[in-house]
Amino acid sequence: xxxxxxxxxxxxxxxxxxxxxxxxxxxxxxxxxxxxxxxxxxxxxxxxxxxxxxxxxxxxxxxxxxxxxxxxxxxxxxxxxxxxxxxxxxxxxxxxxxxxxxxxxxxxxxxxxxxxxxxxxxxxxxxxxxxxxxxxxxxxxxxxxxxxxxxxxxxxxxxxxxxxxxxxxxxxxxxxxxxxxxxxxxxxxxxxxxxxxxxxxxxxxxxxxxxxxxxxxxxxxxxxxxxxxxxxxxxxxxxxxxxxxxxxxxxxxxxxxxxxxxxxxxxxxxxxxxxxxxxxxxxxxxxxxxxxxxxxxxxxxxxxxxxxxxxxxxxxxxxxxxxxxxxxxxxxxxxxxxxxxxxxxxxxxxxxxxxxxxxxxxxxxxxxxxxxxxxxxxxxxxxxxxxxxxxxxxxxxxxxxxxxxxxxxxxxxxxxxxxxxxxxxxxxxxxxxxxxxxxxxxxxxxxxxxxxxxxxxxxxxxxxxxxxxxxxxxxxxxxxxxxxxxxxxxxxxxxxxxxxxxxxxxxxxxxxxxxxxxxxxxxxxxxxxxxxxxxxxxxxxxxxxxxxxxxxxxxxxxxxxxxxxxxxxxxxxxxxxxxxxxxxxxxxxxxxxxxxxxxxxxxxxxxxxxxxxxxxxxxxxxxxxxxxxxxxxxxxxxxxxxxxxxxxxxxxxxxxxxxxxxxxxxxxxxxxxxxxxxxxxxxxxxxxxxxxxxxxxxxxxxx
Numbered sequence: 098x099x100x101x102x103x104x105x106x107x108x109x110x111x112x113x114x115x116x117x118x119x120x121x122x123x124x125x126x127x128x129x130x131x132x133x134x135x136x137x138x139x140x141x142x143x144x145x146x147x148x149x150x151x152x153x154x155x156x157x158x159x160x161x162x163x164x165x166x167x168x169x170x171x172x173x174x175x176x177x178x179x180x181x182x183x184x185x186x187x188x189x190x191x192x193x194x195x196x197x198x199x200x201x202x203x204x205x206x207x208x209x210x211x212x213x214x215x216x217x218x219x220x221x222x223x224x225x226x227x228x229x230x231x232x233x234x235x236x237x238x239x240x241x242x243x244x245x246x247x248x249x250x251x252x253x254x255x256x257x258x259x260x261x262x263x264x265x266x267x268x269x270x271x272x273x274x275x276x277x278x279x280x281x282x283x284x285x286x287x288x289x290x291x292x293x294x295x296x297x298x299x300x301x302x303x304x305x306x307x308x309x310x311x312x313x314x315x316x317x318x319x320x321x322x323x324x325x326x327x328x329x330x331x332x333x334x335x336x337x338x339x340x341x342x343x344x345x346x347x348x349x350x351x352x353x354x355x356x357x358x359x360x361x362x363x364x365x366x367x368x369x370x371x372x373x374x375x376x377x378x379x380x381x382x383x384x385x386x387x388x389x390x391x392x393x394x395x396x397x398x399x400x401x402x403x404x405x406x407x408x409x410x411x412x413x414x415x416x417x418x419x420x421x422x423x424x425x426x427x428x429x430x431x432x433x434x435x436x437x438x439x440x441x442x443x444x445x446x447x448x449x450x451x452x453x454x455x456x457x458x459x460x461x462x463x464x465x466x467x468x469x470x471x472x473x474x475x476x477x478x479x480x481x482x483x484x485x486x487x488x489x490x491x492x493x494x495x496x497x498x499x500x501x502x503x504x505x506x507x508x509x510x511x512x513x514x515x516x517x518x519x520x521x522x523x524x525x526x527x528x529x530x531x532x533x534x535x536x537x538x539x540x541x542x543x544x545x546x547x548x549x550x551x552x553x554x555x556x557x558x559x560x561x562x563x564x565x566x567x568x569x570x571x572x573x574x575x576x577x578x579x580x581x582x583x584x585x586x587x588x589x590x591x592x593x594x595x596x597x598x599x600x601x602x603x604x605x606x607x608x609x610x611x612x613x614x615x616x617x618x619x620x621x622x623x624x625x626x627x628x629x630x631x632x633x634x635x636x637x638x639x640x641x642x643x644x645x646x647x648x649x650x651x652x653x654x655x656x657x658x659x660x661x662x663x664x665x666x667x668x669x670x671x672x673x674x675x676x677x678x679x680x681x682x683x684x685x686x687x688x689x690x691x692x693x694x695x696x697x698x699x700x701x702x703x704x705x706x707x708x709x710x711x712x713x714x715x716x717x718x719x720x721x722x723x724x725x726x727x728x729x730x731x732x733x734x735x736x737x738x739x740x741x742x743x744x745x746x747x748x749x750x751x752x753x754x755x756x757x758x759x760x761x762x763x764x765x766x767x768x769x770x771x772x773x774x775x776x777x778x779x780x781x782x783x784x785x786x787x788x789x790x791x792x793x794x795x796x797x798x799x800x
Contacts, residue, residue: 098435098452098487100559101341103421105414105436105450108347108354110459110475112361113323116178117186119194120285121320123276125150126257130320143195147258151195153316157290158187159202160210161225161239166192166199183288186321187241211236211302214310221246224310226295226302236295236302238309244277244318247289254315262314276318284356285320292316325360332481333362339484340557346406346414351375354407363404373405376413383420396420411442418446430560435480437472438464454480482549489549491559492635496544499570500632504536504625506578511585511621523589525674528618531665536625539654544632546650556636568705569637575708576700577631577693581624584689588617595685610676615666616686619678622662623690629655631697639701641694 109115121130125146129138143151164180166188178185188199209228216223222242229235240247253262254269263269280287291313295301301309333343345363347354355373358364364371380388383396400421406413414436421432438447439456444467447453455468456475465471472479508524515523524532587594597613633651634641645651669675 098483099489099491100433100561101435101452101484101487102430102432102558103342103344103434104336104480105344105346105417105421105434105446106477106480107437107439107456108345108349108357109323110439110456111437111472111477112325112329112345112357114326115182115323115459115475116175117182117286117321117323119186119190119319120322120324121280121283123273123318124154124316125255126263128276128279128318140190140194143197146195150255150316151197153255153292154191154195154290155197155199155202156206156227156237157239157241157292157316158191159197159199160206160227161223161241162188164188182323183286183321187288187319190319214306216242220306222310224306226309229294235297238293238295238301238313240291240293240310240313241288244287244289245274247291247313248273248277248315250311251291251313251315253313255317265315273315273318280318280320281352282356283320284353284360285322286353288319288321290316290319323357325357326476326478328476328478330360330362332478335481335551335554336484337362339554341484342404344404344406344417346409346417348409349407351405351407354405358405370402371404372399372402373407374403375407376409379403379406379409379413380416383416391416391420391423393420393423393425397424397426400424401426411438411440411446414438414443414446415449418449422449422451429562431562433558433561437477437480438468439475440464443467452483454483481554485549485551485553488553488559489547492553493545493547495565495567495570495635496547496632497541498565499574499635500540500544500625500629501536502574503577503581503628503632504532504540506574507581507585507621507624508532510578510582511589514586515589519589523585523614523617524621525614525618527673528675531673532622532625535622535658535661539658540629543629543648543651543654547633547644547648550644567635568708570635571708572703572705573631573635573697573700576703577628577696580693580696581621581628584624585617585621588613588620592616596681610671610674612676612678612682615675615678616682618675619662619666619682620686620689622658623686624693625690626655626658626662627690627693631693637701637705639698641697 106112119130119140121128122140123129124141127141130140146154162181162184164178164182164184166185167177167179169175170177176189178189191197191199206227209230210225211228212226214220214224214226220242222240224238224240227237227239229237240250248265248270251265254265254273256263265273277287293309293311293313295309336343343361343363345354345358345361347357349357351373355364358373364373379399382399383392384390385392397420400417403417406417418434418436421434424432433451435452435454436446436450437454437456438444439460441461441463444463447455447464447467447469452470453468455465455471457465457471457473458475460468460471460475470483508529512522512524512529515521588597592613595616597616630645631641633645634643665673666675667677
């Protein structure tokens with residue numbers, strides 16, 4: 098994820114809350130809400146609606162639905178929506194906005210339901226026939242469904258005041274359709290509620306739907322939307338700042354997809370660099386004549402501007418992911434693709450992507466098995482956190498490599514040059530072991546415990562082909578190593594400059610422990626201790642102390658290393674080849690080590706491009722891509738994989754053979770040892786029994 102350049106995200110549940118909510122209404126002759134015509138007024142409350150409209154809404158929503166709302170699964174959680182999300186939105190509007198209890202209304206009216214005309218994709222509506230309360234007689238038909246269908250079945254509409262229904266003439270019908278269009282252009286899913294009062298003279302419960310679903314009175318129009326998660330726009334802006342393109346892949350219609358994309362921030366900057374299209378157009382533009390094979394050249398012309406893919410199928414998602422990964426439009430910086438999915442049909446795309454995210458709440462078992470990461474909260478913001486952690490892990494490895502290479506370069510050069518020029522290594526074996534402990538194990542622990550921050554999103558993604566060592570890291574390693582070598586060699590060859598009187602670790606042919614080599618070793622350790630602070634930054638940051646106070650582990654290890662060093666120098670003695678040194682040499686060691694912080698300030702102003710390693714990247718950030726061979730494709734790639742698998746299997750077989758031979762050899766040696774022991778036991782008895790026969794005794798001893 099630290100290298101991700103594209104995130105292909107689902108809409109429902111990832112960018113949105115997966116909780117359909119009423120956002121706009123047309124009730125009692127007035128359009129109100131958060132979108133469209135009624136954007137200037139909030140949704141109506143119970144006191145603002147006529148009693149007749151409230152009663153009709155209560156029965157029309159509570160009885161003409163099968164969904165239900167349940168208590169949150171955990172304390173502080175959201176109400177659970179069970180059943181149709183659209184029906185749950187209406188139930189939530191009735192309970193929360195109008196203050197009515199759908200559950201009570203449903204329980205009271207359960208015995209009055211005469212017949213239910215279920216929803217179907219062909220009818221695009223659902224109706225429930227209710228017997229009127231005692232004294233009223235007759236029936237009332239409650240109908241809800243697609244706006245254009247239900248309005249077409251209406252002959253009247255409840256106007257202002259909720260009194261007598263108004264005839265649905267052409268002017269009023271055009272006004273209602275304009276309201277529906279206004280809601281739809283805002284990306285809202287529109288739904289109409291209507292009713293019809295029937296007398297008791299006929300057995301209406303025996304009638305077919307077409308006989309009763311006519312001559313309806315329009316009760317209201319609802320604009321329903323799955324709201325965008327509040328944190329998503331900011332998260333997508335972070336992705337844009339981090340050089341990551343977010344593409345939305347959804348099965349919704351193009352108008353809804355555009356609306357959600359604008360609210361999320363995926364669309365909105367305008368221009369030709371943002372394209373939204375439907376799956377049918379996408380397939381016609383990127384697939385070859387057979388309708389299956391991807392035309393990579395045509396795909397490369399399309400994908401840089403594609404932001405929204407609506408009315409898409411799982412196959413379209415797989416095609417999009419495959420095309421992005423295979424694209425050679427930017428050979429130095431190939432696309433690294435992350436994709437989200439929750440359905441079984443999303444499994445091929447999840448498997449094909451560089452990083453597949455499955456939904457932990459709404460995802461199927463197949464999708465989870467095909468993914469690399471499971472989002473436990475189905476939230477896009479968690480994907481951004483994964484990007485931060487991916488970059489943080491990469492940076493942590495790079496920090497440790499930068500620090501470790503500096504230590505190793507200096508230690509190897511000092512040991513080699515010192516041995517050649519003085520006849521012995523200035524750094525002793527036990528000292529090197531201790532240095533290896535504090536600079537490897539503890540150094541790795543200290544430099545890899547920084548928590549991710551938003552600053553990680555202020556730079557472009559790492560290239561898929563980018564080597565771990567960047568120009569800046571090589572510059573830091575080279576110049577810090579040069580400074581440390583100068584200091585160490587000055588101490589080695591000119592100890593009197595620092596007030597050291599004894600020289601070397603030999604006196605009159607005998608090895609002794611001197612302050613000279615102890616001072617050299619102590620200074621070497623402090624050079625690494627302070628350079629450990631410099632190694633925390635690998636992107637030419639000026640302030641190496643930034644965020645240090647938040648890393649308690651680093652501070653504890655750093656302070657502990659200094660404390661242990663003081664103890665070892667003063668009390669290490671013969672075991673560590675150290676002797677106590679005076680306070681002025683301690684000041685020199687600490688001062689020369691701390692001076693590396695100032696050296697790093699000057700290194701900051703040295704251009705990284707002076708390091709003659711390879712061409713800088715297109716962005717001019719000082720990173721380099723190195724020389725990378727073209728990846729194998731098609732049959733060559735398959736053959737290479739087969740050869741690699743055969744090789745690994747052969748190596749594994751040879752290892753098992755050697756292991757078996759070794760085990761059998763050990764077993765054979767054990768059996769031979771048992772036989773020898775048995776013969777030895779016999780030789781201790783037979784000579785005593787055959788003492789009168791010297792020849793036999795000689796033979797037994799020979800055996």
